Amino acid sequence: MVIPKVAICPICGKKTYLRIEDGGYLNEYPFRVHCANCRALIKGVYIMGSSSGEYGLHMYNAKTEECDIDSVSHKILNADYVVDISGELPCKKVREFDGNLIASSPFLEAADQVDMLERIERLKYFVKNMEEWKAWRSIAFQLLDEGSVDFISTALRNKMGDYSYQCDNYLKSLHCLQEVVQEETKNLFYEPNQDDCISSLLGVLSKTDREQLHLFVEQMGGVQDVIASYRRVIYVFSAFMDIYPNILPAETYIRFNNKDKEDVGIATCSFGDIKTFYQDAYETLLSLMFIPVCLDNITLRNDFQVYNSTFDNLFGDWKYKKLPNDYSRYIALDNGMKLEKVQLSEPLQQLLNIPANRFLRNGIGHNNIKYDGLSQTIIAFDLKNPSKAKLTKSLMDMAIDCIGLSKVAVLMAEILLFIIRQEVRSENIHSIIHPRFYKKVELNDKCPCGSNIKYKKCCKAEIESISYQARKTTKA
Numbered sequence: 001m002v003i004p005k006v007a008i009c010p011i012c013g014k015k016t017y018l019r020i021e022d023g024g025y026l027n028e029y030p031f032r033v034h035c036a037n038c039r040a041l042i043k044g045v046y047i048m049g050s051s052s053g054e055y056g057l058h059m060y061n062a063k064t065e066e067c068d069i070d071s072v073s074h075k076i077l078n079a080d081y082v083v084d085i086s087g088e089l090p091c092k093k094v095r096e097f098d099g100n101l102i103a104s105s106p107f108l109e110a111a112d113q114v115d116m117l118e119r120i121e122r123l124k125y126f127v128k129n130m131e132e133w134k135a136w137r138s139i140a141f142q143l144l145d146e147g148s149v150d151f152i153s154t155a156l157r158n159k160m161g162d163y164s165y166q167c168d169n170y171l172k173s174l175h176c177l178q179e180v181v182q183e184e185t186k187n188l189f190y191e192p193n194q195d196d197c198i199s200s201l202l203g204v205l206s207k208t209d210r211e212q213l214h215l216f217v218e219q220m221g222g223v224q225d226v227i228a229s230y231r232r233v234i235y236v237f238s239a240f241m242d243i244y245p246n247i248l249p250a251e252t253y254i255r256f257n258n259k260d261k262e263d264v265g266i267a268t269c270s271f272g273d274i275k276t277f278y279q280d281a282y283e284t285l286l287s288l289m290f291i292p293v294c295l296d297n298i299t300l301r302n303d304f305q306v307y308n309s310t311f312d313n314l315f316g317d318w319k320y321k322k323l324p325n326d327y328s329r330y331i332a333l334d335n336g337m338k339l340e341k342v343q344l345s346e347p348l349q350q351l352l353n354i355p356a357n358r359f360l361r362n363g364i365g366h367n368n369i370k371y372d373g374l375s376q377t378i379i380a381f382d383l384k385n386p387s388k389a390k391l392t393k394s395l396m397d398m399a400i401d402c403i404g405l406s407k408v409a410v411l412m413a414e415i416l417l418f419i420i421r422q423e424v425r426s427e428n429i430h431s432i433i434h435p436r437f438y439k440k441v442e443l444n445d446k447c448p449c450g451s452n453i454k455y456k457k458c459c460k461a462e463i464e465s466i467s468y469q470a471r472k473t474t475k476a
């Protein structure tokens with residue numbers, strides 16, 4: 001169902017006919033509309049469900065009125081522009097309005113582009129997870145963020161999916177967290193899906209030489225430093241959860257059959273909603289990029305300090321020459337250079353495939369950017385020559401990159417947990433990965449956790465014990 005309303009620009013008074021999607025599976029969604037005349041950003045939230053007392057349109061900074069429809073011509077008399085608004089689907093951007101009431105639903109057009117059943121399942125999943133995130137799960141992440149690991153498992157109710165789980169060490173607590181991370185971000189992964197991505201990642205990691213890995217961890221500063229890095233990655237994930245409702249249409253757009261339509265935009269988001277996330281995620285993930293890079297060094301060149309030959313010239317530069325070794329030279333590179341030097345031919349860097357752009361990052365950081373809310377286009381300018389555009393990008397593409405950065409955060413977190421697992425094994429601290437990854441494993445197969453040990457000698461006992469507990473609780 002489409003609800004018609006007219007929003008009055010608080011700055012110039014021009015009126016925009018809003019065609020608002022009502023119904024569907026979301027409980028509510030944010031919306032952002034730029035006035036086509038003065039570009040003022042009109043913000044609000046739309047709440048679904050006529051049973052709720054809050055039902056309907058809530059504007060934060062503009063007034064609305066009903067459409068004034070001429071009884072003879074059926075024209076809407078009080079609107080200069082028109083825009084389509086949906087919380088879940090990409091839809092048409094703000095445009096000039098000729099007064100003719102638009103009867104058809106704009107959302108049928110978008111619905112043509114995706115598998116409807118899959119979309120409904122995905123939305124229901126999003127709504128359920130988002131509710132749980134707001135209600136209680138996010139508390140566990142706050143505890144980690146503030147360094148209180150002890151109560152994390154209690155906060156997550158000692159659960160791994162449907163399985164009860166005895167969290168008797170900090171590593172298991174981190175795994176319970178990671179389980180939530182995987183669950184909340186499942187639909188951000190699309191072709192390949194999340195399970196396949198994580199399995200490939202653990203497959204690559206399982207081949208890492210353990211002695212070299214240990215030397216690398218020592219160089220990093222020990223397991224405590226790996227845990228500190230995990231906390232930083234998890235912070236990216238928590239920040240993503242705040243903007244997830246703003247970029248939900250982008251998640252749908254990734255699945256569109258035809259992505260060439262010029263007039264398709266995103267009505268839940270403006271540049272201001274996602275720029276901080278983009279910048280922070282960029283900095284955090286690139287500052288941790290040395291971890292997959294060093295692991296690739298181990299896999300391909302048997303030494304965490306031997307980099308791809310493309311670094312030879314760079315490291316030979318006088319700036320870096322005075323540093324004692326290539327490891328410290330790499331660490332000394334700025335994040336922009338680390339991004340430029342990502343080697344997609346190396347296994348982990350290829351799996352992560354970080355969707356970052358330094359011009360966009362610098363544009364945000366130095367306020368050297370222009371956003372046109374009408375065309376939903378971002379232009380980043382050259383730092384030294386402010387009239388020269390370095391990058392033009394649509395808001396939709398930037399939202400898709402935010403999804404990509406979150407995916408990198410999930411995979412980076414998996415890498416860090418893998419490292420912790422290997423390092424603390426000798427101290428008899430052990431944790432499984434999610435039970436679903438063990439479904440197809442045979443006794444003599446390599447364990448899916450990436451240990452490079454046979455399953456029967458690795459996670460088997462623990463998997464059987466939690467499956468047994470799960471059966472007991474189902475019966476009871």
Ligand SMILES: [Zn+2]
Nearest residue numbers: 009012035038
């Ligand atoms: Zn205006």
Ligand SMILES: [Zn+2]
Nearest residue numbers: 447449458459
């Ligand atoms: Zn295992």
